[in-house]
Every structure is written in structure tokens, then in C-alpha cells.
Amino acid sequence: MDPAKDTLGFIGIGVMGKSMAGHLMKAGYRVLVYTRTKEKAADLLSAGAEWAESPAALAPRCSVVFTMVGYPSDVEEVYFGPKGLIATARPGAYLVDTTTSKPDLARRIFTEAQTRGLHALDAPVSGGDVGARNAALTIMVGGERADFEAVKPLLEVMGKTVVLQGPAGAGQHTKMANQIVIASNLTGAVEAMRYAKAAGLDPRTVLQSIGAGSAGSWQLNNMVPRMLDGDFAPGFYVKHFLKDLRIALEAAREMKLKLPLLELAERLFARASAEGFDDNGTQALYLLYERGLV
Amino acid sequence: MDPAKDTLGFIGIGVMGKSMAGHLMKAGYRVLVYTRTKEKAADLLSAGAEWAESPAALAPRCSVVFTMVGYPSDVEEVYFGPKGLIATARPGAYLVDTTTSKPDLARRIFTEAQTRGLHALDAPVSGGDVGARNAALTIMVGGERADFEAVKPLLEVMGKTVVLQGPAGAGQHTKMANQIVIASNLTGAVEAMRYAKAAGLDPRTVLQSIGAGSAGSWQLNNMVPRMLDGDFAPGFYVKHFLKDLRIALEAAREMKLKLPLLELAERLFARASAEGFDDNGTQALYLLYERGLV
Secondary structure (H helix, E strand, C coil): HHHHHEEEEEEECHHHHHHHHHHHHCCCCEEEEEHHHHHHHHHHHCCCEEECCCHHHHHHHCCCEEEHHHHHHHHHHHHHHCCHHHHCCCCCCECCCCCCCCCHHHHHHHHHHHCCCCEEEEEEEEEEEEEEEECCEEEEEECCCHHHHHHHHHHHHHEEEEEEECCCCCHHHHHHHEEEEEEEHHHHHHHHHHHHCCCCCCCCHHHCCCHHHHHCCCCHHHHHHHHHHCCCCCEEEEHHHHHHHHHHHHHHHHHHCCCCCHHHHHCCCCCHHHHHHHHCHHHHHHHHHHHCCC | CCCCCCCCEECCCCCCHHHHHHHHHHCCCEEEEEECCCCHHHHHHHCCEEECCCCHHHHHHCCCECEEEEEEEHHHHHHHCCHHHHHHHHCCCEEECCCCCCCCHHHHHHHHHHCCCCEEECCCCCHHHHHHHCCCCCEEEECHHHHHHHHHHHHHHEEEEEEEEEECCCHHHHHHHHHHHHHHHHHHHHHHHHHHHHHCHHHHHHHHHHHHCCCHHHHHHHHHHHCCCCCCCCCCCCHHHHHHHHHHHHHHHHHHCCHHHHHHHHHHHHHHHHHHHHEEEHHHHHHHHCCCCC
């Protein structure tokens, strides 16, 4: 890739996409952007990004198109809609979906892209808004090795740990493994703190004892202080986490895998969603326990 | 405490007790030891510890008696048996139970001790055999602050993080919070690795992507490599972990707390126990999943 020759596209300018596209611009690339709500792209546009009226207006001009949208249904629309990326991208172009989405959808994109001479990669990320801002994302990639190597320099502009995990879909599967672990660690931290409080302990003092040893986890040490401070702002939205857990559960069922902890986590976050916590951070699970709603 | 004046007792010389008593000896204290199987104390005896034929033979000679036995029933016997510590310890002595045991048993020991002018503390530890060997244990203490301050210098000979968590029982409750978190983190790591393998990923490469970020945990980064190497040696025995989870569950039920993840973990480890994994390390949970026994 060469900033002098290659134009990049970025579709989906939310909290994540904004930072990610910004890093590509700072690396010297001309970046075309499209997102449903144009105002969200205002900062990038005033920094020199170029607006495209639709994916179809953007794709033919780009060597690489990145997508970071919301749900698998959004991914489907952007890639497979009548004016979608598969139909309109320039032959030889790279399509990189950084949305957390379904592994089998990633495989379908890969196959359809191939028939049109396009190179598709699934490349979901972890690290959240802070990771995106600091170009410190973990990027988990599925696809062909040659395609991975071709776009790796761009991924490394946005991320710190960029790893090819296997063929198409492997990036999404790795992200699912990541979310299964997070769900477990977070739920465990919540139950432990609930227990500690009920037992009359000071949860912060408990954290002092258990945070650094074999119970230690990122979720325990980062999310518990937020819960205890009554800070339930996202971070990572309950509604998005529930989407991820449902993708993981569906994929597990297709593989005939029984994962009871994942099932429990899905049930708990579905309840959190039903109780109105969709737009809170995942640490709001604590409130579900505190209110006796589990 | 003063090595020139105070004799210490240590009851229960297993993997943990042996290292812990050894540190007290190295700190200059005369240490009397008793354990059910005398051979287990051989190394300590040849290093200068003095053998006692029973808790009753040991207790009257000690300023502080530490206990590190197996199950709550063992604790009951050592403390409340007709020749137990409560009946035979020297008035003014400190009784420090480092066994992971029931919070309400710790409270009962405290109360009974008080009526005889004894000072009891519950002080379960985490950090395992390695932590014990390196005097790097986390010690979670319940009891009176003055008693805690009196024995703290001794605890600090054996541990690195020594924290008073509250009144009698608070040490045990804190340890339960610790075990709830560990159960969650370990089970989550197992499910994620099971998922990864079923999805055709290389779990070690997955670990590269997810081990350092917001999914990171001690259990993920230390237990998964053992599972993948087929190393199911303890570490921490399944049978002891199951005991801990049952104590936590019983305590939670007494507090009318619903903790579904703890319930699930107890069910999984009970199954692991029933399937013959009692003397394996907790990471053997992975085999339960691999064999479709969950």
C-alpha cells in the first residue's frame, strides 16, 4: 500500500470507525468516508476526509474498503445490497470488515468477493474506544495469507496486535472466543462483588486481596471499580455485547457444542437488555444482581 | 512476637503448611509441628522443627498456633475435639486458621475462643504451592484488629499481601469471593478454548490475540497452556476446589443470594469429581468439555 497511489474507503463512522479512519488519514492516505448519519463524519471531513454519498459511490475509487458497522444485518446490506460493496468495488480491491459479525457471513462475503476478483478479510477488533483512539487495537483476522499481508501495514496503523487466525471466518470466531471469556470474567466479578457486599465486606478491600493473584483479570480490575463508583456508562454497550453473545451461541450450536456458561451469560445479558440496560456499559450487569433480577 | 520468647505451633503439614512453617523457622522461631501423617513433617523435623504427638501436646506450649488442614470437618476436629485447640491452648494465645473453610465455622471458633481468653483469626490464603514456597501468599484475614496487628509480622513472613478484611469470618468470605472469580475465569477460558478448537482455530494463536486485552486473566494465561499441553496435574486439586465452591454456595444460600454462575461452576466441578478428576488440577475441567460431559 502506498499513500501516493492508494485511496482508502471507510464505511461506518461511529466511535470506533472515527478513530480508525483518523489513523489512516494521519498515515498519509486519502480516505473516503460514508456513514448513515453524515454529521458523525463531520470531524473527519473537516480534517480532510472526502464524503461519499453511498457505498456504491465510494467503492469504485478505493484500493481497500474498511467497514465498521453495527449488526450482521448492516454488514449484509453494505456488502450484498444491490449497490453493495461486492457489486461495486473495483476488481482487485480489498474489503476488510472490522465489524464483530457472524463467522458464516464472513465466509459468504469471502466466497462472493472471490467470484468477482475481490479480496475479503474479516478483521474484528477488541480494545474498545480507548484502543481505537490510541491505535492499540487487537485485530483478529480471517482470510487468505496473501491478502492479510497486503493490508497488514494498514491494520498496523490502527492496531497493536494484528494476527491472522486462519481462513475466512477465523477472525470472527476468534472474536467470539474473546467475548466468551469476557462474559465469564465479568459475570464472575459481578457475582463475587455481590457476594462480598452481602457478606458485609468492603468490595474495594476485597479487590485489594484478590485483584493481583490467580483471580486477577482485566474485567475484575477495570470493571469492578466502575460498578462500585456507580458508573454504568458505556464503555461497551449491553446491546452490542448481547448481539455478540448471540452470534457466539448460534455458532456454537451449529458446531453442536454445549457451552453452559455462554448460555447463562446470554440469558443474563438478555435480561439486562429487557430491563432497560441496553445503552449502559456491560458493567451494568451488577445492577441486575443488586436488584435481584437474575 | 519475638523469636527469643515465642514458640509457634503449626498443625497440618501438607504442601502448603510445609512451606509456611518453614518460613517461620527461617525467621528464627522455634516451631512445633503436628500433622496426621508424621512422615510428611520429616523435612521440617530434620531442619529443626519439634514434633508434637497431638494438637493437645502442642497447644499449651505455643503463643501462636497456625492450622492448615483439609476440610471444614478437619478444622472442627482440631479446634473443637475433646483435646482440641480451644480446650488446650494457653490463655492469651492466638489461633490462626489458614485453611479455606466455612465463614460461620470461623465465627464459631472466634466466639468459643473468646470465652476461653484466646484470640482467633481466620486467615485463608491464595497463591498455591508456588506462592507458599516463595512466601508470596495473599492472606485474607478476619478477626479483631488488635489480634491481626499482633500476628501480622508472622503472616508477613509467609505472605506478600496481608489484609484485614473485617470481623471473624471475613477472611473466609473474601476467599470465597476469590474462588467465585477463579471458577468463572477458568470456566470461561475452557469454553473459549473448546469453541476455538471446534471452529478449527489454533488455540495458541487465539491466546496470542485475546490473552493481553480485556479478556485477559491469570486463569486464561496460566491454565490454558497447561490444558493445551495435556498437563492436568495439580496445581489446585479438583476435589479441593469443589469443596470451596460448595462452601461459597452454602454461604450464598444462607444470605439468600442467587448466584447462577457459581451454581453452574459447582455443578461442573461436581461432574468433574464424579468423572474421576478429583486428583487432577482444576484445568482438567477442559477434559469434561472435550468428552462432551457437560
